[in-house]
Amino acid sequence: MSIPVPESDEEVLLVVHKHWAVFLPEALAVLVPTLLLVAAALLLPYSVVSYELHTAFTFLAAFFLFVGWVTVIIIWTTHYLDMLILTDRRLLYFTQVSLGTRVAHEWDIRDIHEVNVRIGGMLQSFLNYGTLEITKRSGPGYVAVTNIRKPEYVAAVILKQDNRYNELKETARKQKEFLRFMSHEIKGHLAKSKAAFAAIAEGDFGPISTPLKSMASSALADSQKGVDTVMSILQGADMERGTTTIEKKEFDFSAVVRRVVEDFRPEITEKKLELTSSIEDGCMVDGDAEKLERHVVRNLVENAFRYTPRGRIEVSLTKKDGMVHLAVTDTGVGITPQDMQRLFTEGGHGAQSKEVNPDSTGFGLYIAKQITEAHGGRISATSPGPAQGATFSADLPAIK
Amino acid sequence: MLVDLGHIFLYIECALALICGIFFWYFWSHSLMHRPTVVKAVIIYTLGCLVCLAFSALALL
Numbered sequence: 001m002s003i004p005v006p007e008s009d010e011e012v013l014l015v016v017h018k019h020w021a022v023f024l025p026e027a028l029a030v031l032v033p034t035l036l037l038v039a040a041a042l043l044l045p046y047s048v049v050s051y052e053l054h055t056a057f058t059f060l061a062a063f064f065l066f067v068g069w070v071t072v073i074i075i076w077t078t079h080y081l082d083m084l085i086l087t088d089r090r091l092l093y094f095t096q097v098s099l100g101t102r103v104a105h106e107w108d109i110r111d112i113h114e115v116n117v118r119i120g121g122m123l124q125s126f127l128n129y130g131t132l133e134i135t136k137r138s139g140p141g142y143v144a145v146t147n148i149r150k151p152e153y154v155a156a157v158i159l160k161q162d163n164r165y166n167e168l169k170e171t172a173r174k175q176k177e178f179l180r181f182m183s184h185e186i187k188g189h190l191a192k193s194k195a196a197f198a199a200i201a202e203g204d205f206g207p208i209s210t211p212l213k214s215m216a217s218s219a220l221a222d223s224q225k226g227v228d229t230v231m232s233i234l235q236g237a238d239m240e241r242g243t244t245t246i247e248k249k250e251f252d253f254s255a256v257v258r259r260v261v262e263d264f265r266p267e268i269t270e271k272k273l274e275l276t277s278s279i280e281d282g283c284m285v286d287g288d289a290e291k292l293e294r295h296v297v298r299n300l301v302e303n304a305f306r307y308t309p310r311g312r313i314e315v316s317l318t319k320k321d322g323m324v325h326l327a328v329t330d331t332g333v334g335i336t337p338q339d340m341q342r343l344f345t346e347g348g349h350g351a352q353s354k355e356v357n358p359d360s361t362g363f364g365l366y367i368a369k370q371i372t373e374a375h376g377g378r379i380s381a382t383s384p385g386p387a388q389g390a391t392f393s394a395d396l397p398a399i400k
Numbered sequence: 401m402l403v404d405l406g407h408i409f410l411y412i413e414c415a416l417a418l419i420c421g422i423f424f425w426y427f428w429s430h431s432l433m434h435r436p437t438v439v440k441a442v443i444i445y446t447l448g449c450l451v452c453l454a455f456s457a458l459a460l461l
Contacts, residue, residue: 038455058459059409066413066452070420073445077424081431094432 013161014086016154019129022147023079027072034068037061074099084132084145086158091134093145105143110165113137115155134158180237187230194223235295236346236363239370244291246374250399251289253324254281257317260297268305274312283317283324284399287375292396295371296379299364300328300392306357308332311389323377324398329391335383343381344369372396406460413456417449 041061044054081096091112093105112134119130130151135142148154197220199205201213208216238244261277268275285292304313311331318325333356335343346366365379372379376397383390424445428438 041459055406055459059406059456062452062456062459063409063413065455066417066449069445069448069452073420073424073441073448076441077428077431080433080437083432085432099427 010090011088012085013088014084014154014157016084016086016148016150018079018082018147019127019149021123021127021129023076026075026079030068030071030075034061034064038065084148084154086154086161088161091158093143107134107136109158109161110169111136111138112158112162114142115158116142117151117155119151176237176240179233183230183233183237187227187234190223190226190230194220194227197223232363232367235367239367240346244370244374246288246291246371248287248375249289250284250286253283253285253292253326253396254279254317256289256293257283257297257315257326260293260301261315263298264301264305268313271305273305273308273310275315276312277315279315279317280319283319285324285375285396286399287396288371291371292375295364296368296394297326299368300326300394303364303392304328304330304332306360308389309356319398322398322400324396326394326396327391328393329389331389334386334388335381335390336386340381340383344379368394406456410453410456410460413453417453421445421449 038061041054041058044057049057078096078098081094081102083094085092085094089109091107091109093107095103095105097103114133114135116133116135117130118133119125124130128151129147129149132145132148132151132155133142134145197216200208201216201220203213235244258277258279261275261279265275301313301315308330309332313331314327314329316325316327316329344365346363369379372394377395379392379394381390381392421442425438425442428441429435433441
Protein backbone atom coordinates (compact mmCIF):
# COMPACT_ATOMS: atom_id res chain seq x y z
CA MET A 1 0.00 0.00 0.00
CA SER A 2 1.12 3.56 -0.54
CA ILE A 3 2.03 5.46 2.57
CA PRO A 4 0.19 8.79 2.87
CA VAL A 5 3.08 11.08 3.75
CA PRO A 6 2.33 14.77 4.38
CA GLU A 7 2.17 16.88 1.21
CA SER A 8 4.63 19.69 0.64
CA ASP A 9 2.17 22.49 1.44
CA GLU A 10 0.76 20.68 4.44
CA GLU A 11 1.74 21.95 7.87
CA VAL A 12 2.72 19.26 10.36
CA LEU A 13 1.32 20.29 13.74
CA LEU A 14 2.17 17.33 15.91
CA VAL A 15 4.22 14.13 15.77
CA VAL A 16 3.52 11.74 18.65
CA HIS A 17 5.37 8.50 19.37
CA LYS A 18 4.48 5.61 21.64
CA HIS A 19 5.50 6.00 25.28
CA TRP A 20 8.88 4.52 26.28
CA ALA A 21 7.14 2.60 29.09
CA VAL A 22 5.80 0.21 26.43
CA PHE A 23 9.23 -0.36 24.88
CA LEU A 24 11.13 -0.82 28.12
CA PRO A 25 9.54 -4.12 29.37
CA GLU A 26 9.95 -5.71 25.91
CA ALA A 27 13.61 -4.65 25.74
CA LEU A 28 14.31 -5.87 29.27
CA ALA A 29 12.62 -9.20 28.55
CA VAL A 30 15.24 -9.78 25.84
CA LEU A 31 18.28 -8.19 27.45
CA VAL A 32 18.02 -9.45 31.04
CA PRO A 33 18.41 -13.21 30.23
CA THR A 34 21.39 -12.54 27.95
CA LEU A 35 22.99 -10.28 30.57
CA LEU A 36 22.49 -13.01 33.17
CA LEU A 37 24.22 -15.43 30.83
CA VAL A 38 27.12 -12.99 30.43
CA ALA A 39 27.33 -12.51 34.20
CA ALA A 40 27.39 -16.29 34.69
CA ALA A 41 30.21 -16.60 32.15
CA LEU A 42 32.21 -13.89 33.91
CA LEU A 43 31.66 -15.32 37.37
CA LEU A 44 32.15 -18.99 36.45
CA PRO A 45 35.40 -20.07 38.16
CA TYR A 46 37.98 -21.95 36.09
CA SER A 47 38.20 -24.57 38.83
CA VAL A 48 34.66 -25.80 38.04
CA VAL A 49 34.99 -26.16 34.26
CA SER A 50 37.88 -26.64 31.91
CA TYR A 51 39.48 -23.70 30.07
CA GLU A 52 38.04 -24.82 26.71
CA LEU A 53 34.54 -25.19 28.09
CA HIS A 54 34.79 -21.80 29.80
CA THR A 55 35.88 -20.18 26.55
CA ALA A 56 33.05 -21.86 24.62
CA PHE A 57 30.53 -20.76 27.25
CA THR A 58 31.81 -17.18 27.21
CA PHE A 59 31.61 -17.11 23.43
CA LEU A 60 28.07 -18.43 23.51
CA ALA A 61 27.07 -15.82 26.10
CA ALA A 62 28.69 -13.06 24.00
CA PHE A 63 26.92 -14.24 20.88
CA PHE A 64 23.55 -14.31 22.69
CA LEU A 65 24.26 -10.81 23.97
CA PHE A 66 24.86 -9.65 20.39
CA VAL A 67 21.66 -11.33 19.13
CA GLY A 68 19.76 -9.83 22.08
CA TRP A 69 21.15 -6.38 21.27
CA VAL A 70 20.08 -6.61 17.61
CA THR A 71 16.63 -7.79 18.76
CA VAL A 72 16.33 -4.79 21.09
CA ILE A 73 17.24 -2.47 18.23
CA ILE A 74 14.53 -4.07 16.06
CA ILE A 75 11.97 -3.70 18.88
CA TRP A 76 12.96 -0.06 19.33
CA THR A 77 12.65 0.57 15.57
CA THR A 78 9.11 -0.84 15.38
CA HIS A 79 8.25 1.02 18.58
CA TYR A 80 9.66 4.35 17.41
CA LEU A 81 8.07 4.17 13.96
CA ASP A 82 4.60 3.71 15.47
CA MET A 83 3.59 7.33 15.19
CA LEU A 84 0.68 9.66 14.98
CA ILE A 85 1.11 12.71 12.74
CA LEU A 86 -1.36 15.57 12.87
CA THR A 87 -1.26 18.06 10.01
CA ASP A 88 -3.51 21.02 9.31
CA ARG A 89 -5.74 18.82 7.19
CA ARG A 90 -5.14 15.15 8.03
CA LEU A 91 -4.43 12.77 10.82
CA LEU A 92 -2.01 9.98 9.92
CA TYR A 93 -1.39 6.97 12.09
CA PHE A 94 1.43 4.54 11.25
CA THR A 95 1.76 1.15 12.88
CA GLN A 96 5.04 -0.64 12.32
CA VAL A 97 3.86 -4.21 12.85
CA SER A 98 7.31 -5.63 12.10
CA LEU A 99 10.37 -4.38 10.21
CA GLY A 100 8.77 -5.25 6.89
CA THR A 101 5.12 -4.60 7.66
CA ARG A 102 3.67 -1.17 8.10
CA VAL A 103 0.00 -0.25 8.34
CA ALA A 104 -1.13 3.32 7.71
CA HIS A 105 -4.42 4.92 8.66
CA GLU A 106 -5.47 8.26 7.29
CA TRP A 107 -8.29 10.55 8.35
CA ASP A 108 -9.40 13.83 6.91
CA ILE A 109 -9.62 16.23 9.85
CA ARG A 110 -13.17 17.13 8.77
CA ASP A 111 -14.15 13.46 8.93
CA ILE A 112 -13.23 13.04 12.60
CA HIS A 113 -16.38 12.77 14.65
CA GLU A 114 -15.13 12.06 18.14
CA VAL A 115 -11.84 11.51 19.97
CA ASN A 116 -12.03 9.66 23.26
CA VAL A 117 -9.12 9.27 25.67
CA ARG A 118 -8.72 6.09 27.66
CA ILE A 119 -6.08 5.91 30.38
CA GLY A 120 -6.13 2.53 32.09
CA GLY A 121 -4.29 1.88 35.33
CA MET A 122 -1.93 3.59 37.72
CA LEU A 123 1.16 3.34 35.51
CA GLN A 124 -0.51 4.98 32.50
CA SER A 125 -1.94 7.67 34.74
CA PHE A 126 1.39 8.29 36.47
CA LEU A 127 3.46 8.34 33.27
CA ASN A 128 0.77 10.17 31.29
CA TYR A 129 0.17 7.85 28.37
CA GLY A 130 -2.91 6.09 27.07
CA THR A 131 -5.17 5.26 24.16
CA LEU A 132 -7.05 7.51 21.75
CA GLU A 133 -10.24 6.14 20.23
CA ILE A 134 -10.96 8.02 17.02
CA THR A 135 -14.44 7.78 15.50
CA LYS A 136 -15.10 8.85 11.90
CA ARG A 137 -18.22 10.62 10.69
CA SER A 138 -18.29 8.52 7.54
CA GLY A 139 -18.03 5.03 9.01
CA PRO A 140 -18.92 2.82 11.95
CA GLY A 141 -16.57 1.81 14.77
CA TYR A 142 -13.36 3.48 15.79
CA VAL A 143 -9.62 3.12 15.45
CA ALA A 144 -7.62 2.84 18.66
CA VAL A 145 -4.26 4.58 18.80
CA THR A 146 -2.67 2.83 21.73
CA ASN A 147 -0.04 3.86 24.28
CA ILE A 148 0.70 7.33 23.01
CA ARG A 149 2.24 10.10 25.05
CA LYS A 150 0.06 12.90 26.46
CA PRO A 151 -3.22 11.54 25.01
CA GLU A 152 -5.40 14.32 26.44
CA TYR A 153 -3.23 17.03 24.91
CA VAL A 154 -3.18 15.24 21.54
CA ALA A 155 -6.99 14.82 21.60
CA ALA A 156 -7.40 18.51 22.41
CA VAL A 157 -5.17 19.56 19.49
CA ILE A 158 -7.05 17.26 17.08
CA LEU A 159 -10.45 18.57 18.18
CA LYS A 160 -9.25 22.18 18.02
CA GLN A 161 -8.17 21.59 14.43
CA ASP A 162 -11.53 19.98 13.68
CA ASN A 163 -13.35 23.01 15.15
CA ARG A 164 -11.20 25.34 13.10
CA TYR A 165 -12.32 23.50 9.95
CA ASN A 166 -15.97 23.75 10.95
CA GLU A 167 -15.57 27.48 11.56
CA LEU A 168 -13.89 27.91 8.16
CA LYS A 169 -16.70 25.93 6.54
CA GLU A 170 -19.31 28.14 8.17
CA THR A 171 -17.44 31.30 7.12
CA ALA A 172 -17.19 30.02 3.55
CA ARG A 173 -20.94 29.28 3.54
CA LYS A 174 -21.73 32.79 4.77
CA GLN A 175 -19.42 34.31 2.17
CA LYS A 176 -21.15 32.36 -0.59
CA GLU A 177 -24.57 33.46 0.66
CA PHE A 178 -23.36 37.05 0.70
CA LEU A 179 -21.89 36.74 -2.79
CA ARG A 180 -25.15 35.30 -4.07
CA PHE A 181 -27.17 38.09 -2.46
CA MET A 182 -24.84 40.77 -3.84
CA SER A 183 -24.88 39.18 -7.29
CA HIS A 184 -28.68 39.27 -7.32
CA GLU A 185 -28.69 42.94 -6.36
CA ILE A 186 -26.04 43.89 -8.91
CA LYS A 187 -27.77 41.88 -11.62
CA GLY A 188 -30.94 43.95 -11.13
CA HIS A 189 -29.08 47.26 -11.46
CA LEU A 190 -27.02 46.06 -14.42
CA ALA A 191 -30.12 44.82 -16.22
CA LYS A 192 -31.74 48.27 -15.79
CA SER A 193 -28.59 50.04 -17.04
CA LYS A 194 -28.37 47.67 -19.97
CA ALA A 195 -31.98 48.32 -20.97
CA ALA A 196 -31.43 52.10 -20.69
CA PHE A 197 -28.25 52.05 -22.81
CA ALA A 198 -29.95 49.79 -25.35
CA ALA A 199 -32.87 52.21 -25.60
CA ILE A 200 -30.49 55.18 -26.08
CA ALA A 201 -28.37 53.33 -28.65
CA GLU A 202 -31.40 52.21 -30.63
CA GLY A 203 -32.81 55.74 -30.71
CA ASP A 204 -35.90 55.13 -28.56
CA PHE A 205 -35.52 58.63 -27.09
CA GLY A 206 -35.13 60.29 -30.43
CA PRO A 207 -32.15 60.86 -32.72
CA ILE A 208 -28.77 61.12 -30.97
CA SER A 209 -25.35 62.24 -32.12
CA THR A 210 -22.80 59.72 -33.43
CA PRO A 211 -20.36 60.13 -30.47
CA LEU A 212 -23.24 59.62 -28.00
CA LYS A 213 -24.43 56.56 -29.89
CA SER A 214 -20.93 55.12 -29.86
CA MET A 215 -20.65 55.77 -26.13
CA ALA A 216 -24.08 54.20 -25.45
CA SER A 217 -23.12 51.12 -27.50
CA SER A 218 -19.87 50.77 -25.59
CA ALA A 219 -21.71 51.14 -22.26
CA LEU A 220 -24.27 48.57 -23.45
CA ALA A 221 -21.48 46.07 -24.24
CA ASP A 222 -19.91 46.66 -20.82
CA SER A 223 -23.27 46.18 -19.10
CA GLN A 224 -23.78 42.95 -21.03
CA LYS A 225 -20.35 41.74 -19.90
CA GLY A 226 -21.26 42.60 -16.30
CA VAL A 227 -24.58 40.75 -16.57
CA ASP A 228 -22.79 37.69 -18.02
CA THR A 229 -20.24 37.70 -15.19
CA VAL A 230 -22.90 38.00 -12.50
CA MET A 231 -25.03 35.34 -14.20
CA SER A 232 -22.11 32.88 -14.23
CA ILE A 233 -21.46 33.51 -10.51
CA LEU A 234 -25.16 32.97 -9.76
CA GLN A 235 -25.24 29.86 -11.94
CA GLY A 236 -22.21 28.49 -10.06
CA ALA A 237 -23.91 29.16 -6.72
CA ASP A 238 -27.11 27.49 -7.93
CA MET A 239 -25.16 24.44 -9.11
CA GLU A 240 -23.56 24.10 -5.70
CA ARG A 241 -26.88 24.48 -3.88
CA GLY A 242 -28.44 21.97 -6.24
CA THR A 243 -31.16 24.40 -7.28
CA THR A 244 -30.45 24.23 -11.03
CA THR A 245 -33.11 22.41 -13.00
CA ILE A 246 -32.22 20.37 -16.05
CA GLU A 247 -35.06 20.00 -18.55
CA LYS A 248 -34.20 17.00 -20.67
CA LYS A 249 -35.42 16.65 -24.23
CA GLU A 250 -34.08 14.80 -27.23
CA PHE A 251 -32.13 17.16 -29.49
CA ASP A 252 -29.49 17.21 -32.23
CA PHE A 253 -26.17 17.94 -30.52
CA SER A 254 -24.41 18.12 -33.91
CA ALA A 255 -26.56 21.11 -34.87
CA VAL A 256 -25.77 22.82 -31.57
CA VAL A 257 -22.01 22.38 -31.97
CA ARG A 258 -22.18 23.51 -35.61
CA ARG A 259 -24.12 26.64 -34.62
CA VAL A 260 -21.65 27.55 -31.88
CA VAL A 261 -18.70 27.08 -34.22
CA GLU A 262 -20.31 29.31 -36.85
CA ASP A 263 -21.18 31.93 -34.19
CA PHE A 264 -17.54 32.14 -33.15
CA ARG A 265 -16.07 31.93 -36.66
CA PRO A 266 -16.05 35.71 -37.38
CA GLU A 267 -14.33 36.54 -34.06
CA ILE A 268 -11.81 33.71 -34.47
CA THR A 269 -11.03 34.70 -38.04
CA GLU A 270 -10.69 38.34 -37.01
CA LYS A 271 -8.08 37.27 -34.42
CA LYS A 272 -6.18 35.60 -37.30
CA LEU A 273 -6.66 32.11 -35.88
CA GLU A 274 -7.33 29.06 -38.00
CA LEU A 275 -10.59 27.30 -37.17
CA THR A 276 -11.31 23.75 -38.33
CA SER A 277 -14.27 21.63 -37.42
CA SER A 278 -15.17 18.01 -37.97
CA ILE A 279 -18.72 17.43 -36.82
CA GLU A 280 -20.39 14.07 -37.28
CA ASP A 281 -24.05 14.29 -38.22
CA GLY A 282 -26.89 12.86 -36.17
CA CYS A 283 -25.36 12.95 -32.70
CA MET A 284 -28.59 12.90 -30.73
CA VAL A 285 -28.54 13.60 -27.00
CA ASP A 286 -31.24 13.53 -24.34
CA GLY A 287 -30.62 16.66 -22.32
CA ASP A 288 -31.10 20.36 -21.74
CA ALA A 289 -30.08 21.83 -25.11
CA GLU A 290 -29.94 25.42 -23.86
CA LYS A 291 -27.70 24.65 -20.87
CA LEU A 292 -25.41 22.29 -22.79
CA GLU A 293 -24.97 24.85 -25.56
CA ARG A 294 -24.43 27.84 -23.29
CA HIS A 295 -22.39 26.34 -20.49
CA VAL A 296 -20.54 23.48 -22.16
CA VAL A 297 -20.08 23.92 -25.93
CA ARG A 298 -19.98 27.72 -25.97
CA ASN A 299 -17.75 27.77 -22.90
CA LEU A 300 -15.20 25.35 -24.33
CA VAL A 301 -15.02 27.10 -27.71
CA GLU A 302 -14.89 30.54 -26.10
CA ASN A 303 -12.09 29.44 -23.77
CA ALA A 304 -10.11 28.11 -26.74
CA PHE A 305 -10.64 31.45 -28.48
CA ARG A 306 -9.66 33.55 -25.43
CA TYR A 307 -6.61 31.51 -24.46
CA THR A 308 -5.12 31.06 -27.94
CA PRO A 309 -3.07 34.08 -29.02
CA ARG A 310 -2.00 32.46 -32.30
CA GLY A 311 -2.31 29.17 -34.13
CA ARG A 312 -5.46 27.17 -34.60
CA ILE A 313 -8.56 25.79 -32.93
CA GLU A 314 -10.05 22.43 -33.83
CA VAL A 315 -13.55 21.38 -32.88
CA SER A 316 -14.56 17.77 -33.40
CA LEU A 317 -17.71 15.85 -32.59
CA THR A 318 -17.88 12.09 -32.94
CA LYS A 319 -20.10 9.28 -31.76
CA LYS A 320 -18.55 6.11 -30.40
CA ASP A 321 -19.57 3.34 -27.99
CA GLY A 322 -22.86 4.99 -27.10
CA MET A 323 -21.19 8.28 -26.24
CA VAL A 324 -21.02 11.61 -28.02
CA HIS A 325 -17.48 12.94 -27.83
CA LEU A 326 -16.83 16.67 -28.18
CA ALA A 327 -13.20 17.77 -28.31
CA VAL A 328 -11.92 21.32 -28.56
CA THR A 329 -8.19 21.48 -29.23
CA ASP A 330 -6.16 24.67 -29.36
CA THR A 331 -2.57 25.79 -29.69
CA GLY A 332 -2.93 28.29 -26.86
CA VAL A 333 -1.35 28.99 -23.50
CA GLY A 334 -1.69 25.40 -22.28
CA ILE A 335 -2.19 24.23 -18.71
CA THR A 336 0.38 23.65 -15.98
CA PRO A 337 0.00 20.53 -13.78
CA GLN A 338 -0.79 22.84 -10.84
CA ASP A 339 -3.56 24.61 -12.76
CA MET A 340 -4.89 21.28 -13.97
CA GLN A 341 -5.83 20.35 -10.40
CA ARG A 342 -8.08 23.37 -9.88
CA LEU A 343 -9.30 23.73 -13.45
CA PHE A 344 -12.84 22.49 -12.85
CA THR A 345 -13.21 23.82 -9.32
CA GLU A 346 -15.42 26.67 -8.21
CA GLY A 347 -13.71 29.98 -8.96
CA GLY A 348 -10.61 28.05 -10.05
CA HIS A 349 -8.26 30.22 -12.06
CA GLY A 350 -5.08 29.28 -13.81
CA ALA A 351 -1.98 31.07 -12.52
CA GLN A 352 -1.85 33.29 -15.63
CA SER A 353 -5.48 33.17 -16.75
CA LYS A 354 -6.26 36.64 -15.41
CA GLU A 355 -3.48 38.08 -17.56
CA VAL A 356 -4.77 36.40 -20.71
CA ASN A 357 -8.47 36.75 -19.97
CA PRO A 358 -9.20 39.54 -17.44
CA ASP A 359 -12.97 38.94 -17.65
CA SER A 360 -12.70 35.35 -16.43
CA THR A 361 -14.84 34.65 -13.34
CA GLY A 362 -13.36 31.20 -12.79
CA PHE A 363 -16.84 29.67 -12.77
CA GLY A 364 -17.11 28.70 -16.45
CA LEU A 365 -15.45 25.28 -16.36
CA TYR A 366 -16.92 24.52 -12.95
CA ILE A 367 -20.43 25.06 -14.34
CA ALA A 368 -19.55 23.12 -17.52
CA LYS A 369 -18.44 20.17 -15.40
CA GLN A 370 -21.57 20.28 -13.24
CA ILE A 371 -23.88 20.50 -16.27
CA THR A 372 -22.06 17.68 -18.10
CA GLU A 373 -22.15 15.43 -15.05
CA ALA A 374 -25.83 16.22 -14.47
CA HIS A 375 -26.37 14.67 -17.93
CA GLY A 376 -24.44 11.53 -16.99
CA GLY A 377 -21.38 12.67 -18.92
CA ARG A 378 -17.85 13.69 -18.06
CA ILE A 379 -15.55 16.54 -18.93
CA SER A 380 -11.76 16.49 -18.96
CA ALA A 381 -8.73 18.42 -20.10
CA THR A 382 -5.28 17.43 -21.28
CA SER A 383 -2.29 19.56 -22.06
CA PRO A 384 1.35 18.79 -22.82
CA GLY A 385 2.27 21.84 -20.70
CA PRO A 386 2.43 25.64 -20.67
CA ALA A 387 2.43 27.30 -24.12
CA GLN A 388 1.76 23.95 -25.78
CA GLY A 389 -2.00 24.11 -26.18
CA ALA A 390 -4.74 22.02 -24.63
CA THR A 391 -7.63 19.73 -25.45
CA PHE A 392 -10.93 19.92 -23.60
CA SER A 393 -13.26 16.98 -24.03
CA ALA A 394 -16.88 16.49 -23.06
CA ASP A 395 -18.52 13.09 -23.34
CA LEU A 396 -22.29 12.72 -23.19
CA PRO A 397 -24.50 9.64 -23.45
CA ALA A 398 -25.88 9.39 -27.00
CA ILE A 399 -29.32 8.26 -28.03
CA LYS A 400 -29.08 5.23 -30.31
CA MET B 401 42.28 -25.05 18.23
CA LEU B 402 39.27 -23.75 20.13
CA VAL B 403 40.97 -20.33 20.33
CA ASP B 404 41.46 -20.36 16.54
CA LEU B 405 37.79 -21.22 16.16
CA GLY B 406 37.09 -18.37 18.57
CA HIS B 407 38.89 -15.94 16.26
CA ILE B 408 36.78 -17.10 13.36
CA PHE B 409 33.62 -16.61 15.43
CA LEU B 410 34.80 -13.16 16.39
CA TYR B 411 35.29 -12.21 12.75
CA ILE B 412 31.84 -13.60 11.91
CA GLU B 413 30.32 -11.59 14.74
CA CYS B 414 32.11 -8.46 13.50
CA ALA B 415 30.78 -9.06 9.99
CA LEU B 416 27.26 -9.66 11.30
CA ALA B 417 27.40 -6.47 13.38
CA LEU B 418 28.54 -4.52 10.31
CA ILE B 419 25.88 -6.02 8.02
CA CYS B 420 23.14 -5.40 10.58
CA GLY B 421 24.46 -1.85 11.08
CA ILE B 422 24.32 -1.10 7.35
CA PHE B 423 20.83 -2.59 7.15
CA PHE B 424 19.58 -0.52 10.10
CA TRP B 425 21.14 2.63 8.74
CA TYR B 426 19.51 2.09 5.35
CA PHE B 427 16.15 1.18 6.90
CA TRP B 428 16.10 4.13 9.30
CA SER B 429 17.24 6.57 6.62
CA HIS B 430 14.35 5.47 4.38
CA SER B 431 11.76 5.55 7.14
CA LEU B 432 9.90 8.51 8.66
CA MET B 433 12.72 8.89 11.20
CA HIS B 434 14.43 12.26 11.32
CA ARG B 435 18.10 12.48 10.38
CA PRO B 436 19.37 13.39 13.91
CA THR B 437 17.46 10.43 15.36
CA VAL B 438 19.01 8.13 12.74
CA VAL B 439 22.51 9.35 13.63
CA LYS B 440 21.86 8.88 17.37
CA ALA B 441 20.41 5.40 16.81
CA VAL B 442 23.43 4.37 14.71
CA ILE B 443 25.82 5.58 17.41
CA ILE B 444 23.92 3.72 20.16
CA TYR B 445 23.78 0.56 18.04
CA THR B 446 27.53 0.77 17.39
CA LEU B 447 28.33 1.23 21.07
CA GLY B 448 26.19 -1.80 21.95
CA CYS B 449 27.95 -3.88 19.30
CA LEU B 450 31.36 -2.80 20.60
CA VAL B 451 30.42 -4.03 24.09
CA CYS B 452 29.31 -7.40 22.64
CA LEU B 453 32.47 -7.72 20.54
CA ALA B 454 34.68 -6.69 23.46
CA PHE B 455 33.10 -9.38 25.53
CA SER B 456 33.73 -11.95 22.78
CA ALA B 457 37.34 -10.79 22.55
CA LEU B 458 37.62 -11.21 26.32
CA ALA B 459 36.91 -14.91 25.90
CA LEU B 460 39.99 -15.22 23.73
CA LEU B 461 42.35 -13.88 26.39
